[in-house]
Amino acid sequence: MPKEGTNTMRVLQGLENSSSSVRLQAALAVGTTPDPQFVDKLVERCAVEPDFYVREMLTWALTRHPSSTTVPKLVDELRSERTQARSQALHTLSKIGDRQAWPAITRTLLTDADDEVARSAWRAAVALVPEGEESELAGVLATQLGRGERETQLSLSRTLITLGEVAMPILHAAMTDRDPRVRQHAIATERLLRNPDAGFEFAIEEAKRIVALGTTAQEG
Structure with a gap:
């Protein structure tokens, strides 16, 4: 050979x-x-x-x-x-x-x-993603908010953050979702988008408090 x-x-x-x-x-x-x-x-x-x-x-x-x-x-x-x-x-x-x-x-x-x-x-x-299609992509990604454990949620948050400001309206809409996990994840992602130095753990814990207070307020 x-x-x-x-x-x-x-x-x-x-x-x-x-x-x-x-x-x-x-x-x-x-x-x-x-x-x-x-x-x-x-x-x-x-x-x-x-x-x-x-x-x-x-x-x-x-x-x-x-x-x-x-x-x-x-x-x-x-x-x-x-x-x-x-x-x-x-x-x-x-x-x-x-x-x-x-x-x-x-x-x-x-x-x-x-x-x-x-x-x-x-x-x-x-x-x-081609230029101009970021918003549509963010809409599809937002359907996955609240999914999985912390590592999966962090991956999704990072992806949405990479898309930047186009993700903001979609995150704001998700903050009123019926599912508290979706609301928490959306709030945490929005916090990270505005303040990348906050850290995911801090953002998710803050989001949990916000959702809990909101639920308590509604029940009261």
């Missing part, structure tokens, strides 16, 4: 090695010397790779290849039934930053039942 073919086989085998350090080195090698023949394998590994650091290296390696080659394959992954395939493809698309992927960031993905997929979709959306 020619030397080039031997190197290719070594890299492909390395990406599937049982040792995470070997897989990491193989992904590093592909990113260091990009070659379109490896893109399919990189995308395939993103869907199943168990190690966080290796997944990050796989994403980096994909960003080193032409977006015209990687983006269509990553968009295809967004329809996968495997949650990691969707999540990692979204993460990689956000890093590539090619806005041609924007139409693939659907409401279905932004409201995905899996928190990690949804969070990845939020980050991808804010990175890819």
Whole structure:
């Protein structure tokens, strides 16, 4: 076998090695010397790779290849039934930053039942949203206020804050929602948007007090 073919086989085998350090080195090698023949394998590994650091290296390696080659394959992954395939493809698309992927960031993905997929979709959306469509995106994101645990809520708040002032009217509307969790999350996000140095924990605790006082006042 020619030397080039031997190197290719070594890299492909390395990406599937049982040792995470070997897989990491193989992904590093592909990113260091990009070659379109490896893109399919990189995308395939993103869907199943168990190690966080290796997944990050796989994403980096994909960003080193032409977006015209990687983006269509990553968009295809967004329809996968495997949650990691969707999540990692979204993460990689956000890093590539090619806005041609924007139409693939659907409401279905932004409201995905899996928190990690949804969070990845939020980050991808804010990175890819075309100028003029921020308000519509903020409206979809606002439907997720109150969702999940603290980490998920913080991710959503950060995404809305990145959108800036266009999110304000939508947050103000959510502050009157019937669900106290939605009201709390909206208030906390609005506080952070106005004062980024406040910190999420402080903002959410303040929001809880505001909602509790409002409820008490209404009952009184």
